[in-house]
Amino acid sequence: MNQPLKQLLAAELIPRIKAFLRERLPDYMLPRQYLWLDQLPLNASGKVLRSALPLPAAARRITESTYQPPRTPLEQQLCGLYTELLGIERVGVLDSFFDLGGHSLLAIQLLARIQPLVKQTVPLKTLFEAPTVAELAARLGTEPASALPFGLGKMSGMPPLKLRPAPPGQLQKLSYSQALWWTIFPTPAELAHGIQNSYAGIRLQGHPDPDALEAAIQAIIQRHEALRTRFASLNRRPRRVIDQAIAFALPRYDFAGQSEDAAIAALEAAAQAPFDLEAGPLIRAALYRLRPDLHLLMLSVSHLVFDGWSLKQFLAELQPLYLAQTQPGYVAQLPELPIQYSDYVYWHRKWIKQSVIRHQLLYWLRLGKDMPVVLDLPTDKPRPTHLTLAGSSVSFSLPAGLVRDLQSLAQRQDATLYMLMLAAFQVLLSRYSGQADIFVGTPVANRPVRELDAVMGLFVNFIVLRGNLAGQPRFVDFLEQLRQTCLDAYAHQDLPFQILFKSFRAYKTLTSWQRFATQKTMRSNVMFNLIDDVGADFQLGELQASLLPLENRFASQAMHLILLKQNQGIQGQLNFSADLFHRETIESLCQQYLSLLNQILAHPEQTVGPKPG
Template sequence: METLATRRIAERFSRLTPEQRRTVYQKIRAEGLTLGQFPILARDTSSPDHCHLSYAQLRQWFLWQLDPSSTAYHISGALRLTGALDVAAVRASFDALVQRHESLRTTFRAQAGGLAEQVIHESVEFDIAIVDLGAIAGRDSREIRLREEAHRLSDTPFDLTTGPLLRVGLIRLAPEEHMLVVVMHHIVSDGWSMQIIVDEFVAQYRARVQGAAEDADLQPLPVQYADYAVWQRNWLEAGERERQLGYWTSHVGTDQPVLQLPADHARRADGRYSAARHAFELPEALVKGLQKRAQGRGATLFMILLAGFQVLLNRYTGQSDIRVGVPIANRHRVETEGVVGFFVNTQLLRSVLDSRESLTQVLARAKEAALGAQAHQDLPFEQLVEALQPERSLSTSPLFQVMFNHQRGDFKALDSLPGLTMTEYDLGTQAAQFELTLDTSEDADGRVRASFKYAAELFEPQTVERMAGHYLALLEALAERPEQTVGDVKLLDEAELLQLQQWGSQHQSQESSVGDPIHSRIEREAAQHPEATALVFGDESL
C-alpha cells in the first residue's frame, strides 16, 4: 500500500508545473521526507521521441562540441573468445541489447538557442565490424595487427548527432580464436553499463546457441535512461538542487586553486595527453594494517587510501588546499541498477593540510568529507561547476586536476559460454582525462591493487614509479605511525637517499672549485648592504 501511495504521489508530482513542484517539495521537506524516496516513473512512450539531456550528458555534449575528435570519453572493453564461435548468435545478441536499452538507440541534436536534446530511435542500423586476420603468417604478427585493429575500433571518434554510439568489432585470429571489442561513448554509458553489456551479451548468446527462438529471459527494465533524466531534472529543479548545492559550495569554497604537480615536461595548451599506467600492489601486511587503523577510527579503507593520496599531493606540490575528484556509481536506486546509461557522478573531496598536523587528523578530515559527500551525492558535478563558474581552460579540468577511483571487488566473474572460454583483454589506456589518476581495487580475496594512470607527455615512467613508492611509504606511516605529522613522514628509500648524498658530494666539489658557497655570498651581501631589499613577494618586501 505504501508503494502504491508513493507511486501516486510521484505521478501527480510529474504532472505539476515547475512552480507547483517547488511548493510540493517544500511541504514534503517540512514533513521530513524527500522526493528521492519516490519512484522514477517510465515516461509515456506515446509522447515525442525526444527529451532533455541529463546534467551529466549536457557536459559531455559541451565537451564534444569543443573537440569532436577527442577519444578521452570513450569506454572500451575487449574479450578474448576461445572455442567454436557462432557469429550469427553474436550479431543477434547485440541486436537484442540495442533493442532492450534505449541509450544504445539514442543520438543528440542542438536546438534553437544552443540547447540540446536526446532523440530515441525505435530502431537503428547497427552492425558488427568483422576483421579477419587469419591469413597473416606468424602469431606475433597477428598479435601486433590485433592490437592495431582493436585500437582503431576504440580510437575512431563518434558523431553524437548520427550514432550509433555503440561500436562492436569481432576480430578473427583463427577458426577458434576471436577478439570481441566493445566501444561506447560516455554520453550513453559508464563503467557499470559496460558490465551490464557483458552480462546480458552472455545471457543472450547462451540462449541462442542452446536453441532458444527468442531473446534471453531477462527481467523487463522498469525505466530507461531518459526516464531518469526527466526525474532528475524535476527533482533538482523543485528545490533539491539548492539544498545540496549549499553544502557543496560551503565545502569547496570560493577560491579554486589549480594543483601544480611538478612535471617532467611542459604542459600543453590544449590539455590533450595520451595515457600511460604504472601498476602496483599493496603488500598483504600493509592492507591489514590499514584496515585495522581505519576500523579503529570508524573509517573505511577508501577513506584511509584517500588520506594517503591527499598527503602525497601535498608533499609533491607544497600546496595546502588539496582537491581530488572521486567518481561514484550513482546507482543507489533499484530502478537504475540494470539500465545502460551515463549515471556515474563525480564528487570533489577537499582537504586543507598543514605540515604540522598528524596523519590521524588528515584521516579524520577525509572521513568527514567522504560522509558529507555521501549525504549530498545527487547533485550533478556539472551543476557545481556551473554555480562556481571557475576560470575555463582547455589545459586543465575545472575544480580539480587529479582523480581517485576506488572500486570494491564485487565484480562478477566472466561467465563461460557454451563451447567458449572468455578472458579479458587489456586494451591499455588511450587518452588521459586528467594529469594523474589513482585507481585502487579492493578484491574479494582481500588483495588491494593500485595503479597510477598519468599523462604520458607530462611525466616520465620512472617519475610515476617513484611516486608510487612514496605513496606506499605514506600508507605505511598511516598504518603504523599515524601520530607522525604530515611533514615528518620520510618518503625517500635508501637508494634515493644515497643518490641525494652523491649529488650533494658532487655539488660540494663544484663549489670548492668556483669559490664561496651561495649562502656565504648572501651573508656577505647582507652585511655590506643591510638596508637593501632582499625579498619581494607580491606587495610585500623584506
C-alpha cells in the same frame, strides 16, 4: 569466562568491551576481531602462553560461532538485503556490513533499498555509525524521519519514477551528466574524441559462436534506449535523439599466426576511435580470432550514453542472452525494465528543481570557499595555455595480502578501503606538491533509487573531496578527517556538478569555485577512483572469459588514479597528461605510492603532510 556467558558475550558484552576500550585506547589500536576461547593457554608458571594463542586468520570470528538470527521483521528484511548485496549465504544481526565486504558504493545501494521500507531518508553516516543489522534496525526504529538531514534519495518531495515512452526521433533534453560533458569539452572534435569512449577488451578461451554474440549484443541494444541514442542540435543546443532500431554487425578479424599483443593493439585502436555523435550508432564491438580456441572481444560505447555501472550491467545481460542463442531450450530470464533513460532524465530534472538545489548548493559553495584554483603540481613541462588530450598511463599491482591488510586497517578506523586509499593518495600529492590543502575530484554512481540499477546510460556525477594536511597530522587522524569529508560529500552528492556552473553568478564572492569550475582548470586537476572488478563474475557458457588490461593513450586531467579490485588484489593505473609529465615521473610516483601504503601499514600513527622546505 564461563560457558553459559557465551551467548551473552556476543549479544551484549562485545559492545560494552568496545565502549570500554574506546575510552582508553586511540582508534588505530582498537581490536576489530573478538575470538572465543574455552580457556587461555598457560605455561608451567601459570602465565598466558602467547605463542599458543590462535591467530585471528586461523580462528572463527565470534559472530560466526555465535550466529544470531533476526528477531524482528525489520531485522529479517535487513539481513535479506545484506545477503543480496554482499553475495553471501547467511547474515546474522551481529554481522557488520563493512566487515562482510561492504563499501561505499554498496552502502549507497543498500540505503536505496532500505529507504522505501522505512519511508524516511537514511544518511550514509547512519550506516557507518550502526553497521550491524541489530544496530541499524535499532537506529531506524527510534530515530524520527524529521531528525534526519537531507541526503541521498530524499523521500519527501521526490516525484514518482514512471515510464514515459519517448517518440522515436524526437529531440530531447540532455541529462545533467551529459550537459556537463558539453561544458568541459565544448568542441565537437573533443566530444567525439576517443577519450570519451567507455570500452573493454575480453579474452575468450574456448570456441565462441560469433553469430550468437552478434545476436546477443543486438538484443541488448534493442533493450536499452541509451544504446540507440545519438545527438543533434536545436537552436545550437545539443539534444538527444533515440532511434527505434539500429543496424548492428560484429566484425570478425583473423589474427591467426600473429601475436596476442598485435591483436590487443588493434583492439585498443578500434576501442578508442572516435564516434560520429550525429550519425550514430554510438556503440561498436569486434571479435579478433587468434586461434580456434582463443578470441578477443572488443566493446566500445560513447561515454555520453554509457558509464562504468552500465558496463557491468552490459556484461551481466550478455551472459544469458548468449546462452539463449547457443543452448537449445534455454530462455534468458531478464526482468522487464521498468523505465528507460529518458524517463530518468525527466524525473531527475523535476526532482532537482523541486528540492535538491536549495538543500545542497550551499554545502558545495562553502566547501569551495578559499579553495586553491588548481592543485599546483610540479610539472616536467611548462603548462600550455590549452591542454590537449594527449596522455598515457602507468600500471602497477597491489597483491592480495597487502590489500587485505589495508582493508583491515581501514576497518579498525571505521573507514572503507576507498577512504584509506584516497587518504594515502592525498598524502602523496601533498608531499609531491608541497601543499597542505589537497583536493581531488571523484565520480559517484548517481543512481539514488533501485529502479535505476539495471538501466544503461550516463548517470555519473562528480564531487570534490578536500583534505587539510596542515600541521603534520597523524595519518589515522587525517583518515578520520577524510572519512568525515567523504560522508558529508556523499550526503550532498545529488546536486549535479553542472548546476554549480550556473550558480556562480549569484555568488560572485566565491571566486575559487568560479575559477576552479572552468574548462581549463577542470582539466588541470586530479581525479581518483576505486572500483570493483566489473568482470569478476562474467562468463559466457563454457567459455573462460577475463578482462584485458588496456592502456589508456589519452588524458582529460593532469592525473587520474584508477584502482580496480581484481582477484582479491588491486590493479592500479595512473593516467597522466603528456603535455605536463614525463613517463619516468609518473612511474616514480607510483612506486612512492606503493611505498607509502606499506609505511602506513607499519606505522599508521606516523605524521603526514607536505615535507618541510
